[in-house]
Amino acid sequence: MTFKPAPWPRKLRSQEWYGGTSRDTIYHRGWMKNQGYPHDLFDGRPVIGIMNTWSDLTPCNGHLRELAEKVKAGVWEAGGFPVEVPAFSASENTFRPSAMMFRNLAALATEEQMRGQPIDGAVLLVGCDKTTPSLMMAAASTDIPSIVVTGGPMLNGYFRGERVGSGTHLWKFSEAVKAGEMTQEEFVEAEASMSRSSGTCNTMGTASTMASMAEALGMALSGNAAIPAVDSRRRVMAQLSGRRIVQMVKDDLKPSDILTKKAFENAIRTNGAIGGSTNAVVHLLALAGRVGVDVTLDDWDRLGRDVATIVNLMPSGEYLMEEFFYAGGLPVVLKRLGEAGQLHKDALTVSGGSIWDEVKDVINHNEDVIRPADRALTDHGGIAVLRGNLAPKGAVLKPSAASAHLLTHRGRAVVFEDIDDYKAKIVDDALDIDETCVMVLKNCGPRGYPGMAEVGNMGLPAKVLKKGITDMVRISDARMSGTAYGTVVLHTAPEAAAGGPLAVVRDGDMIELDVPNRRLHLDISDEELAARLEAWVPAHERPESGYAWLHQAHVMGADTGADLDFLLGCRGRDVGKDSH
Structure with missing residues (x-):
C-alpha cells in the first residue's frame, strides 16, 4: 500500500462547469439554482x-x-x-x-x-x-x-419449515414438479416465500x-x-x-x-x-x-x-x-x-x-x-478452468456446486442447437437421453443468444428426474445463475456463434470431462474436427434492436470478459469542451 493523498485544497473537475463568472459558468450554475441550491454550494x-x-x-x-x-x-x-x-x-x-x-x-x-x-x-x-x-x-x-x-x-425465505433460497429453490422446486414430487399448486404457494x-x-x-x-x-x-x-x-x-x-x-x-x-x-x-x-x-x-x-x-x-x-x-x-x-x-x-x-x-x-x-x-x-x-465444504473451491479441443480458449465449472461422481465422466452427446431447440426437445419423451449422456447447448454465448443468457444449467428431462436423478453433465457457451447448481460446464470459448468447436458437436459424439486434470475433450480425430469446422456456416441474422446489432458486432469472447472491444482500457476523466 503506497497511496499518497493529493494536496487539498485544489481546483476540482466540477469547477470547469461551476467556477468563476463567465457566461458559460453562469449558464451551468444558474440552471442548477432553479432547484433552490444556495450560491455557496458551488464554491469548490x-x-x-x-x-x-x-x-x-x-x-x-x-x-x-x-x-x-x-x-x-x-x-x-x-x-x-x-x-x-x-x-x-x-x-x-x-x-x-x-x-x-x-x-x-x-x-x-x-x-x-x-x-x-x-x-x-x-x-x-x-x-x-x-x-x-x-x-x-x-x-x-x-x-x-x-x-x-x-x-x-x-x-431468509421459509416454506413449510424449510429454508428457501431465492433462485436456488426455484430450480429445485421446478425440477420437483417435473419429477412428480411437488404439485403445481404447492409451487405457486412456495412462490410467496422466495422474495419476502x-x-x-x-x-x-x-x-x-x-x-x-x-x-x-x-x-x-x-x-x-x-x-x-x-x-x-x-x-x-x-x-x-x-x-x-x-x-x-x-x-x-x-x-x-x-x-x-x-x-x-x-x-x-x-x-x-x-x-x-x-x-x-x-x-x-x-x-x-x-x-x-x-x-x-x-x-x-x-x-x-x-x-x-x-x-x-x-x-x-x-x-x-x-x-x-x-x-x-x-x-x-x-x-x-x-x-x-x-x-x-x-x-x-x-x-x-x-x-x-x-x-x-x-x-x-x-x-x-x-x-x-x-x-470446508470442499478443499478446492475455486473456479475450474477447462481446456481441450472442445474449448481451446477455456470453459469454466464450479466444483463446489457440482456432483463429485460426475467430475470425471465420459458420455454420449445429446445436442440442442439453440435454446428454442432445447425447449422443444426436452419435453419430448421420445428424446434419446439418459443420465449417462452429456447435454450440449449451442449458440447461447455473448454473440449467439445474443447476450450470453443464464440458460447453461439446463433442466433435466422428466424421464430422468423420475428415476431420482438430479444431476447430469451439461456443456454450453452460456452462463448459469449464481443461485443454480450442478455439474455444468459454462462459457465454452470460442462460442458456437463465432465458429468454436462447440458449433460442430453432433448427437452421438462422445465427450470426456476430466475436472481434476482440467480437460474437456470431444472424442473425434483432429482431421474430423478440422473438416467439420471447415464446413461450418455461420448464421447471418441481423437483430431488430440497434444495440443488439452493435453488441454482436463488437462483443468479445467470454474468456476475456465479454466486453465490447472499443471500451477496453482506462480512458480517464477528461472534461471535454463546453459547447455554450
Whole structure:
C-alpha cells in the first residue's frame, strides 16, 4: 500500500462547469439554482454523483431511492454537494433477451454520464447482478473517485419449515414438479416465500457474489456485502459511504489506485472461499480490462485451485445471506484468507487503509456458517478452468456446486442447437437421453443468444428426474445463475456463434470431462474436427434492436470478459469542451 493523498485544497473537475463568472459558468450554475441550491454550494466543494440504479422494473434495487437519501446525508455531513443521477438499470429478472447483453450498455451509459457531467466523485448505488459490475466498469474507465454501496440481500425465505433460497429453490422446486414430487399448486404457494423483503437474492448468487467481489477488491467499505437490505445497518453503511467519498475526492483516491493486480487476486481467492458465482469470472475479467490490469482465465484456475470453500451458503451449502451477516460476513472470510497466506494484506481499499487493517480484528460468530478449513465444504473451491479441443480458449465449472461422481465422466452427446431447440426437445419423451449422456447447448454465448443468457444449467428431462436423478453433465457457451447448481460446464470459448468447436458437436459424439486434470475433450480425430469446422456456416441474422446489432458486432469472447472491444482500457476523466 503506497497511496499518497493529493494536496487539498485544489481546483476540482466540477469547477470547469461551476467556477468563476463567465457566461458559460453562469449558464451551468444558474440552471442548477432553479432547484433552490444556495450560491455557496458551488464554491469548490466536491460534487458527488450518486449513480442510482433504482427502477420499479429492477425489484432487487427497488429500495435504492430510500438508500440514496442516506448517502446524501453522509455527503452533506462531510461538506460535499450530492446530486442523484439515474443510471441504466439492467434487471436480471425482466430484461430480454438477457440482462447480460445490457451490462456493457449500462457501463457505457454510466461512463458517459460520469464523463460528461460535473462530477468529482461517485457513489455507485447498485444491487441486482449486472448493476454492480457495469457501474464499476464505468468508474474504472473514467477513473473518477468512486465507492460501491450495494442494496443488500433480502431476508431468509421459509416454506413449510424449510429454508428457501431465492433462485436456488426455484430450480429445485421446478425440477420437483417435473419429477412428480411437488404439485403445481404447492409451487405457486412456495412462490410467496422466495422474495419476502426488499433486496437481492439471499443465496450466494451473482448479486451477493459481486457485492463480495466489490468488498474484496477494496471498492466498498468493510462489511458492506452481507448486511440485509432491510437492516438499519444497511442505511448506516450508505451514510458512512457518503461521508467517505468526499474525503476520497479530496485525497484523489481513484479506482486505478485500488484496482491493482493484488486486488484482483484477492477477489479471485475470495470467490473460491465463498463458493461464489461463475458469473464473477466474466465480470472481473471485464473490469480488469477496463482498468488495464492483466487478469486471465489462467489466473482464476491458478489462484482458486487451492482455496477451500468455507462459506456454507446455498447453492453450495445450507444457509443464506442473513446467517452469513450474523456470523460476521465477508470480513471474517478475508481474515481467514489472510491467516492462510492467501490474501495480499497490503492491498488498498476505499477506506484509505489496507484490507488487512480492516479485517484483522473481526470475530467469527458462527463456525457452521463460516467454517474452519478442516471442515470446508470442499478443499478446492475455486473456479475450474477447462481446456481441450472442445474449448481451446477455456470453459469454466464450479466444483463446489457440482456432483463429485460426475467430475470425471465420459458420455454420449445429446445436442440442442439453440435454446428454442432445447425447449422443444426436452419435453419430448421420445428424446434419446439418459443420465449417462452429456447435454450440449449451442449458440447461447455473448454473440449467439445474443447476450450470453443464464440458460447453461439446463433442466433435466422428466424421464430422468423420475428415476431420482438430479444431476447430469451439461456443456454450453452460456452462463448459469449464481443461485443454480450442478455439474455444468459454462462459457465454452470460442462460442458456437463465432465458429468454436462447440458449433460442430453432433448427437452421438462422445465427450470426456476430466475436472481434476482440467480437460474437456470431444472424442473425434483432429482431421474430423478440422473438416467439420471447415464446413461450418455461420448464421447471418441481423437483430431488430440497434444495440443488439452493435453488441454482436463488437462483443468479445467470454474468456476475456465479454466486453465490447472499443471500451477496453482506462480512458480517464477528461472534461471535454463546453459547447455554450
